[in-house]
Amino acid sequence: MTTTEHILISGNEAVALAAFESGVAFATGYPGTPSTEILERFSALGGPARWAPNEKVALEVALGAAFGGGRALAAMKHVGLNVAADPLFSAAYTTINGALVVVSADDPGMASSQNEQDNRRYAVAAALPMLEPSDSQDAYDFTVAAIELSERWRLPVLLRMTTRVCHSKTVVRARRPAAPPAAARFERDVRGRVMIPAYARPAHRRLREKLARIAEWNETGPLTRLISGDRKLGIIASGVAFMHAREVAPSASMLKLGLTHPLPIGAIADFAATTERCVVIEEGDPFLAEAIRAAGIAVEDKPEPFRFGELNVGRVRRILVGDDSPEPEPLPGKPPALCAACQYLPVFEIFRKLDCIVSGDIGCSTLGALPPYEAVDSTVCMGASIGIGLGLRHVLPAAEARRVVSVIGDSTFLHSGLTGLVEMIYNPPPTGHLLIILDNSTTAMTGLQEHPGSGRTLDHQPTGKVVLEDLARAFGIEDVHVIDPVAESSKLALTISECLGNGRINVIVARHTCVLGAKQIEAWARAAMPVETAP
Numbered sequence: 006m007t008t009t010e011h012i013l014i015s016g017n018e019a020v021a022l023a024a025f026e027s028g029v030a031f032a033t034g035y036p037g038t039p040s041t042e043i044l045e046r047f048s049a050l051g052g053p054a055r056w057a058p059n060e061k062v063a064l065e066v067a068l069g070a071a072f073g074g075g076r077a078l079a080a081m082k083h084v085g086l087n088v089a090a091d092p093l094f095s096a097a098y099t100t101i102n103g104a105l106v107v108v109s110a111d112d113p114g115m116a117s118s119q120n121e122q123d124n125r126r127y128a129v130a131a132a133l134p135m136l137e138p139s140d141s142q143d144a145y146d147f148t149v150a151a152i153e154l155s156e157r158w159r160l161p162v163l164l165r166m167t168t169r170v171c172h173s174k175t176v177v178r179a180r181r182p183a184a185p186p187a188a189a190r191f192e193r194d195v196r197g198r199v200m201i202p203a204y205a206r207p208a209h210r211r212l213r214e215k216l217a218r219i220a221e222w223n224e225t226g227p228l229t230r231l232i233s234g235d236r237k238l239g240i241i242a243s244g245v246a247f248m249h250a251r252e253v254a255p256s257a258s259m260l261k262l263g264l265t266h267p268l269p270i271g272a273i274a275d276f277a278a279t280t281e282r283c284v285v286i287e288e289g290d291p292f293l294a295e296a297i298r299a300a301g302i303a304v305e306d307k308p309e310p311f312r313f314g315e316l317n318v319g320r321v322r323r324i325l326v327g328d329d330s331p332e333p334e335p336l337p338g339k340p341p342a343l344c345a346a347c348q349y350l351p352v353f354e355i356f357r358k359l360d361c362i363v364s365g366d367i368g369c370s371t372l373g374a375l376p377p378y379e380a381v382d383s384t385v386c387m388g389a390s391i392g393i394g395l396g397l398r399h400v401l402p403a404a405e406a407r408r409v410v411s412v413i414g415d416s417t418f419l420h421s422g423l424t425g426l427v428e429m430i431y432n433p434p435p436t437g438h439l440l441i442i443l444d445n446s447t448t449a450m451t452g453l454q455e456h457p458g459s460g461r462t463l464d465h466q467p468t469g470k471v472v473l474e475d476l477a478r479a480f481g482i483e484d485v486h487v488i489d490p491v492a493e494s495s496k497l498a499l500t501i502s503e504c505l506g507n508g509r510i511n512v513i514v515a516r517h518t519c520v521l522g523a524k525q526i527e528a529w530a531r532a533a534m535p536v537e538t539a540p
Contacts, residue, residue, distance in 0.1 A: 011178050016144040016170040019177050020080075020108060021046035023148035026179065028186040030075035030103070031055075033063040035420065036451040037082035038117040039171035040110035044080055045454075048464050056455055056463045059387070059420040060085035064092045064107065068161075071105040072198065074189040076152055080108040083124045084386065088421070094131045096161050098208035100197030103189065104155035106148065107133075110166045113288050114314040119367065119386065121313070123289035128163050128266035132212050134219050135163040135266040136228065137244040141175040147263060149180070150228065158215050165265075167288060169245045169315060220267035228263030229272050238325075239280025241273060241297070241304065243287060249321040250286045265293065270300045277302050284325060288316045343372045348517035349443050351494040352412070353378040355501055361410050362401075364394035366422075368414035368450045370443055381412070388413070388421025391429060391440060398434035406436040407506045413440070416448040416456040419471060429510055430481055437508040439501065442473055445519035446526055453522040460533065467533040477512040484511040491517050 014022065020043050024032060032047050032054045034040065048054035057063035060081040070077035081089065086109045093107065109127065112118040128135035136151055138144040144166065151162040196204045223229055238257040242250045243265050251259065260276040262268065277283040277297075284305040285294040294306035308329045311320055320332075343350060353373040356363050357380050365371055365381035366389065374381035383393055394411030401409065413422050422442075429438055448454040455461045460470030477485045484504065488497045497515065504511035518526055 011176050013174050014141055014177055015042065015172055015174045016138060016141045016166060017042040017110075017172070018046045019141040019144035020148045020164070020166070021050060021052070022177070022179065023145045024076075024078050024106070024152075025050040025052045027149055027152050028076055029078050029106075029152075030186065030189060031067060031070040032078040032080065033057050033066055034080035034108075035060050035063060035085055036448050036454040037085050037110075038451055039112060039168045040080050040082045040085075040108060040166070041451050041454065042171075043078075043108060043110075044463060047078075054463050058457050060089040061092060064089040064096070067105055067107075068092060068096050068099070068101070070189075071101040071103040071155075071161075072099075073191050074102040074187060076104040076156075076186045078106045078108065081110070082118065083109055083111040083122055084118060084120065085109075086124055086127055087122075088387065090127070090131075093127070093133075093161070095200050095205075097131045097133050097212055098200055098205055100159050100194050100208075101155070101161070102159070102192055103186065104152045105161040106151045106155060106164055107161055108164045108166060110168070110171050111289070112168050113316075114168070116168055119384065121289070123292060124163075124165055125265065125290070125292045128165070131163075132216060133161055133163050133266070134158070134216070134264060135165055136263055137165050137265050138170055138263075139244055139247045139261070140170060140173070141177045143263070144170060145177050145179065147228075150263075154219070158219060160212065160215060163266075165244070167245055167315075216267050219264075220269065223264045223267060223269040224271045226264070226269075229269045230261040230263065231272075231276065232259040232261065234258040236279055237281045239276060239283040241276065241283065241285045241293065243293065246286045246288045246316050246321070249316055249318050250325075252318050253322045253325060262293070268293070268296055270297075270302075273297055274300070274302050277304060286316070286321055286324065340375060341372055342375060343369065344521050346520045348445060348491050348520055349373070349515070350378075351490045351497065352441065352443065352515055353380040355494075355498045356380040356410070356412075358498070359502060359505070360408060361501075361505070362397060362405070362408045364390045364397065364409065364411045366390035366411075366413040366417050368417050368448075369445075370412050370414055373412075386421075387417050388425055391422055391425025394440070395425075395429060395432070395434060395438060398436055398438050403436055406434065410439045410441060410501070410505065413442055414449075415442055415444040415446070415458050415473060416454075418442050418473065419457050423476075426477070426480055426482075426512075433510050435508075437510055439504040439511045439513065441501070441513045441515055444473055444514050444516040446516075447519050447522055449519045449521060453519070453525060455529075459526075461529055465529040465533060474512075474514050477514075482510055482512050484509050485514070486512070487514045487516055489517050490515045
């Protein structure tokens with residue numbers, strides 16, 4: 006690609022392109038809408054990308070690559086950053102030799118998520134710089150800028166995307182990327198990377214000093230953009246909200262914030278002072294408005310109802326004209342449902358017939374909560390099915406406790422279920438417990454991505470494979486069953502019934518390839534098989 010070529014791509018594709026052209030040496034993450042395509046596109050371009058077992062591991066591996074002087078990127082959806090928060094907060098204190106960009110793809114409106122958290126709060130809590138692109142061009146430019154900032158200040162940088170920016174396509178002009186990366190090499194820095202209290206205390210002070218210098222740079226830097234216009238209305242905006250506001254009020258004065266933590270408070274104060282009315286337009290929490298008001302700058306904010314869901318042109322127009330009347334109810338959409346021939350329909354039918362109390366998990370199995378089965382009683386976060394099921398077993402009367410079963414998908418189990426399995430062994434309830442792992446050989450909900458139990462890497466090449474039943478037995482569980490829920494549905498029903506009441510720790514691996522992607526998965530499996538050569 007030349008630096009003058011214009012292309013129509015999504016925000017996710019733009020991040021991948023910028024990372025590839027900037028020489029990112031390692032990109033990793035866990036698939037989750039709306040972030041998944043970043044790593045898939047990066048890999049398709051020829052970049053070294055890997056699916057990690059979960060986001061915590063992904064961030065730790067990326068941090069290690071940055072410690073070694075490489076440019077690294079870790080991509081995840083907003084709830085994935087919760088999983089990665091432990092290393093994130095301590096990584097902010099460390100000193101990196103390369104670059105580390107952490108992509109958080111937020112999901113306002115919860116199109117495919119269990120909550121609507123605003124991960125801009127993480128930038129403040131972890132004390133890290135954060136950039137917010139408004140379209141694909143920004144996504145490209147800000148990825149390059151994040152790499153430059155990370156290398157300049159030697160700390161991780163958050164790139165906060167949202168669903169609309171991730172998936173919408175706009176024209177991108179590829180520009181000169183960050184300077185070519187230096188060769189990776191390890192430099193020992195014990196005080197900068199060993200976070201014992203004696204070293205972490207001064208590291209925290211250094212971090213705050215860096216943020217202060219970044220804030221000063223942001224006052225006049227290229228990521229703070231002033232658009233002159235009618236001074237009767239001034240709009241402060243970031244992310245996709247800027248694009249909506251620009252369309253609603255094209256003649257207004259606007260201050261577009263690209264680096265939204267730390268904020269350019271001086272530039273914001275100057276802008277507000279030159280306008281008769283200054284309104285903050287932002288999607289999600291009143292993150293900007295609260296910070297600006299805390300600095301003593303008078304600005305208007307959106308009414309509380311506009312905190313929920315995505316913004317659009319119509320909603321921004323209502324904010325600017327002060328229309329806080331009840332919004333019309335959205336048109337009912339088609340509810341999600343398990344595929345008509347899903348291999349796990351027999352499982353939920355059995356749950357219903359046995360009147361099970363089902364602790365569910367994130368993934369396709371969540372859909373078992375919907376009609377006609379209505380067979381899942383809780384879904385909270387990745388891996389929670391095991392712990393919640395154990396908690397129910399511990400407190401319910403014995404007869405009721407024996408109805409409790411935990412159900413989890415194969416990718417989700419490898420993501421966050423292992424420690425739950427340890428808890429199941431270490432603190433078994435008096436009535437025992439039953440865990441059913443729905444093994445369909447893929448990460449189906451997000452688009453048939455590989456995982457450690459498939460035996461193939463992100464680009465479908467052969468690699469080490471975690472065998473779920475072997476893992477359970479290695480943990481010391483004796484009652485482990487592998488059953489095909491389609492071909493052996495009667496056996497499955499009998500086994501579930503026996504395991505619920507036998508008072509022991511039981512694991513059933515219900516294995517059948519995902520019917521939606523069976524042909525593709527089988528093709529990948531054949532391609533990944535070693536080629537036999539004649540003697």
